[in-house]
Amino acid sequence: MAAGVELREDEGPTPGGRVRLTHSSGAAVELTRFGAHIVSWTAAAPGRPHPPIERLWMSSLSALDGTAPIRGGIPIAWPQFADVGPLPLHGFARELQWALVTPPGPAPADAATVRAELQLSSSAQTKEGTWRRPAVAPFPWDFTLRYAIELCEESLSLELTVAHVGAPVASPSVPLQFTACLHTYFRTADYEQVRLEGGGMCGASFIDKVDSLARKLEHAHPLSLVPAATESGGYVDRVYMRPSPAPALAPMLLDVGAGLDGATPAVRSVYEVRMSDAWPDFVVFNPGLDGKRGDKGPDFDDDGYKSMVCLEPAVAVAPVVLRPGGEWVGSCVIRIVA
Numbered sequence: 395m396a397a398g399v400e401l402r403e404d405e406g407p408t409p410g411g412r413v414r415l416t417h418s419s420g421a422a423v424e425l426t427r428f429g430a431h432i433v434s435w436t437a438a439a440p441g442r443p444h445p446p447i448e449r450l451w452m453s454s455l456s457a458l459d460g461t462a463p464i465r466g467g468i469p470i471a472w473p474q475f476a477d478v479g480p481l482p483l484h485g486f487a488r489e490l491q492w493a494l495v496t497p498p499g500p501a502p503a504d505a506a507t508v509r510a511e512l513q514l515s516s517s518a519q520t521k522e523g524t525w526r527r528p529a530v531a532p533f534p535w536d537f538t539l540r541y542a543i544e545l546c547e548e549s550l551s552l553e554l555t556v557a558h559v560g561a562p563v564a565s566p567s568v569p570l571q572f573t574a575c576l577h578t579y580f581r582t583a584d585y586e587q588v589r590l591e592g593g594g595m596c597g598a599s600f601i602d603k604v605d606s607l608a609r610k611l612e613h614a615h616p617l618s619l620v621p622a623a624t625e626s627g628g629y630v631d632r633v634y635m636r637p638s639p640a641p642a643l644a645p646m647l648l649d650v651g652a653g654l655d656g657a658t659p660a661v662r663s664v665y666e667v668r669m670s671d672a673w674p675d676f677v678v679f680n681p682g683l684d685g686k687r688g689d690k691g692p693d694f695d696d697d698g699y700k701s702m703v704c705l706e707p708a709v710a711v712a713p714v715v716l717r718p719g720g721e722w723v724g725s726c727v728i729r730i731v732a
């Protein structure tokens with residue numbers, strides 16, 4: 395279609411269908427309403443106008459029928475990052491139906507930005523933990539989550555807003571707390587070529603989840619996945635605590651190497667990733683073969699780890715505490731620089 399936002403309710407096996415944002419440049423984003431999960435972002439690189447290239451990695455083994463979280467793209471982990479709390483891994487936002495609050499329709503052909511917003515509100519399912527069977531830990535607070543997606547010719551902006559909209563149901567003295575991440579699976583033609591730097595990363599401390607949660611200092615500049623995995627004695631799963639305040643404002647540079655478009659093997663694809671200060675942490679994740687064999691298992695393509703790297707803005711260590719009426723906004727802008 396021409397530029398705009400479309401809701402395709404019957405498309406694909408995922409309940410709730412898909413939302414598609416199309417930019418007049420040919421760039422496009424697709425997400426499922428299940429989890430407000432971005433499953434595709436296609437865009438050309440500056441100076442290489444055609445054809446648009448898929449930017450995100452999706453596992454071909456991922457369940458897309460709503461029976462399990464989707465593997466790949468950009469899952470939203472909320473209100474819990476990974477296993478740091480009583481909920482199942484990464485919480486429930488990636489497993490529930492979101493509403494599209496932007497009316498679908500065309501955008502002006504010269505619109506620099508195409509925008510869509512989705513929303514998830516607390517429900518009996520989230521309050522009682524019945525979003526999973528058998529039921530899991532209740533999350534008794536009233537909340538609204540809003541997810542705004544802005545597509546430009548060469549960038550994708552994501553903004554997650556958490557609002558505590560009521561009094562706690564169960565215990566008035568306990569405030570709403572959450573951890574979170576935007577679990578972005580970038581596609582690479584060859585994970586050995588991936589390089590990551592900037593954002594105060596060099597010298598930052600990180601928790602090495604593959605090495606008994608050891609706290610370490612990052613010396614690599616830039617970070618490459620293979621030596622990092624070797625150092626950690628397995629795969630790469632690191633929670634970095636961003637230095638604050640000044641260096642955190644600097645964007646990160648993620649170079650996913652050459653060959654992404656399959657046609658120009660010599661040209662490297664590079665992103666500038668700008669996380670707002672509301673995200674105190676970021677995660678670098680590539681499960682390697684060890685991860686595939688272990689608990690990251692069955693929905694991961696056998697060689698999938700060779701084609702992806704996750705760079706995730708996160709609240710992973712100290713939870714955000716929200717009083718009734720409180721709001722938190724975290725954004726991330728991914729710009730294609732080459």
Ligand SMILES: O=P(O)(O)OC[C@H]1O[C@H](O)[C@H](O)[C@@H](O)[C@@H]1O
Nearest residue numbers: 476483484603631677679690704
């Ligand atoms: O397997 P998933 O639930 O999708 O989680 C995938 C990964 O997410 C984050 O990157 C965590 O740091 C990892 O420990 C976890 O394995």
